Amino acid sequence: NVEEIKESEQDSLIFDESHIADFIKEIALRHEILKENPELYIERDEFLGFKKDSLISFILPVSLVDGQHRLLGAIGEINTRLETGEFDDELSLSLNNGTDATMANTEILKKHTRVLPVSLLMSDSPSEQVFQFVVINQKATPIERSLLGTIVSTTLTNDEMEVVSQRLMDSGIKLEEARAITWIAKNPVSPFSNLVERGVNSDSKDMLQWSVMGKIINIFKELRGGILFGERNDYAKIWQEKYLSTSGVVSEFDDNVFSSAYDYWRSLEGPWRELFVCFWNKVSDKLAQRENKDRKNFWGAPRESNIFNKISLMILSSDFFQFLVETRTGIDSKEHLKSLVDEWLQDIKPAYFDRDWELSGVKKDSKGIRDRWAQLWSDYRKNPSALPQIRMYRNPKKTD
Numbered sequence: 001n002v003e004e005i006k007e008s009e010q011d012s013l014i015f016d017e018s019h020i021a022d023f024i025k026e027i028a029l030r031h032e033i034l035k036e037n038p039e040l041y042i043e044r045d046e047f048l049g050f051k052k053d054s055l056i057s058f059i060l061p062v063s064l065v066d067g068q069h070r071l072l073g074a075i076g077e078i079n080t081r082l083e084t085g086e087f088d089d090e091l092s093l094s095l096n097n098g099t100d101a102t103m104a105n106t107e108i109l110k111k112h113t114r115v116l117p118v119s120l121l122m123s124d125s126p127s128e129q130v131f132q133f134v135v136i137n138q139k140a141t142p143i144e145r146s147l148l149g150t151i152v153s154t155t156l157t158n159d160e161m162e163v164v165s166q167r168l169m170d171s172g173i174k175l176e177e178a179r180a181i182t183w184i185a186k187n188p189v190s191p192f193s194n195l196v197e198r199g200v201n202s203d204s205k206d207m208l209q210w211s212v213m214g215k216i217i218n219i220f221k222e223l224r225g226g227i228l229f230g231e232r233n234d235y236a237k238i239w240q241e242k243y244l245s246t247s248g249v250v251s252e253f254d255d256n257v258f259s260s261a262y263d264y265w266r267s268l269e270g271p272w273r274e275l276f277v278c279f280w281n282k283v284s285d286k287l288a289q290r291e292n293k294d295r296k297n298f299w300g301a302p303r304e305s306n307i308f309n310k311i312s313l314m315i316l317s318s319d320f321f322q323f324l325v326e327t328r329t330g331i332d333s334k335e336h337l338k339s340l341v342d343e344w345l346q347d348i349k350p351a352y353f354d355r356d357w358e359l360s361g362v363k364k365d366s367k368g369i370r371d372r373w374a375q376l377w378s379d380y381r382k383n384p385s386a387l388p389q390i391r392m393y394r395n396p397k398k399t400d
Contacts, residue, residue, distance in 0.1 A: 023058060026050075047375040074114040087112065135171045146210030147199025149178030179268055180221060181213050184276070192278045195300055195308075206301040209232065212310040219244025219317045220276045221266050226321040228378060229311070230371030230397060235321035240265075243324065248332030271331075278334050282341040285314060287353055297354035307353040311364055315374050319381060320344055347384045352377075357393035 003384075014127050030050065033042050037116050081087065087108050094104035094271040119136060121128050127207025134151065137143050143151070156164075161179075168175045185196035197207040219226045223244070244250060245261045248269040253264035265271050284290075288299040288307050302309040323344045324331075362369060375397060376388045 006164055006329045032110065057152070069386065074116060074341060078109060078113045082110065091264075123159070125163070127156055128310065130155050130160075131164040131167055134168065138172070144199045144210075145174075145214075146197050148173070149181055165283075176268060177214055177217075180217050180273075181210060183268075183273070184217060185213065187277075190277050191299065206307070207305070208302050209310070212302075212313070215310070216313050216317055217276065219314070219321070220279070221270075222270045223262070224267070225314075226318040228315065228318045228322065229374035230369075231374070233322075235318055235325050239321050239324050243330040247330030248336070273329065274334055275337050278337050279320070279341060283345070286341075286345050287300060287309040287350055288347070289354075295354055296356055297350065305353075306357055307356070309364065311351070311352040311370055311373055312347065314379075315377050323381075324377075345379075348381060350386065352380065352387060355387070355390065358390055359394055362394045366396065368398070369394075371397040371399075 006031075013215050027050075091104055091108060094107065095101060099107070119132055121132055134143075134148065135190070140147075142148075161175075165175055168330075168372045181196065182198075184190045184192050185194070185198065187193060192208065192213065195208055196213045197209065197210050215225060218224060222235065223236040223240035227234050227241075240262060244265060247261075249266050250261035253261045256264055258264035258267065284299050284307075288297045289295060290299045292298060293301055293304075296304070296306045306312060320341070324340070327342065331340065364370075370393065372395060376392055380388055
């Protein structure tokens with residue numbers, strides 16, 4: 001069934017690394033449909049819309065040659081210059097000096113044709129091709145970080161990634177960040193699944209920006225940036241320095257061949273990832289809803305939602321670490337985290353984000369508004385006896 005398929009996806013080594021996983025899911029779902037409805041399997045060369053030739057072509061490797069227009073353009077440019085007589089005098093001089101006409105023409109071409117750079121591939125492996133594509137395309141007009149991350153993270157398997165990972169990082173590509181964001185943005189267990197832009201044409205304007213997702217992940221993964229707007233303390237960093245090492249979730253870092261609890265926590269598949277998913281699932285279940293896009297606590301549509309936007313997500317992240325620091329608490333397990341979130345949000349009304357804050361004309365990401373929202377949430381969370389007045393959300397906090 002579908003649930004079993006999802007569970008197998010979670011355990012798959014290739015899930016977050018390759019588009020092939022999406023293809024496998026489609027095949028598995030069709031297989032389940034046919035098992036229950038065998039009468040649908042009429043054409044032996046067709047599989048519920050997947051033709052045999054299409055399946056084979058998808059599975060087999062393909063070599064794609066791109067950039068021929070540059071070569072054709074260079075050739076066309078020199079031919080145009082020859083036809084307009086630009087080199088007639090030079091050609092006549094060569095002929096008068098006894099040079100053969102064909103040779104004289106060849107020399108003109110060698111001298112004046114555009115010289116195009118050539119990149120030497122160390123091998124024809126997929127990992128080498130991805131490396132060359134990414135690095136070369138960053139030299140002239142850089143690719144958007146979201147598309148770059150999608151290309152790197154979904155083209156290669158884990159094993160292929162290892163071959164070029166260090167070279168990509170040496171070239172300035174934030175590979176670890178890209179892979180972390182891609183996993184959170186694609187895995188169906190994540191509350192951010194299919195809600196983060198990936199730099200492709202199918203991206204919706206209602207998706208969370210790639211860079212914003214990176215900032216939210218960074219607070220949990222790197223334990224840096226957990227600063228409530230308007231304050232100076234980095235609560236994620238303070239928690240890491242004081243309480244991470246005594247947390248049960250990192251107690252076995254030695255067994256996992258890591259030199260420190262922090263290195264284990266922040267590794268790509270470290271404890272941070274499961275806890276990140278658990279935290280946001282709990283928060284979104286408590287404070288948001290996914291059914292009605294027109295309501296202000298909708299989990300999605302960052303331009304309209306009061307909760308699913310950069311400012312609110314960062315405030316919630318930072319405030320949770322402030323709560324952990326205030327209560328001097330480590331995290332022992334996923335179940336322990338759930339109870340901590342319940343305690344943190346105790347008595348908080350879901351209506352907090354589910355009201356019209358009347359933000360027409362308000363620039364949400366301005367310092368005064370960010371600081372005000374952080375203050376309103378922090379004050380309310382510590383004393384949730386009454387919801388803040390609506391007018392306060394559009395009232396910028398003045399700098400002291």
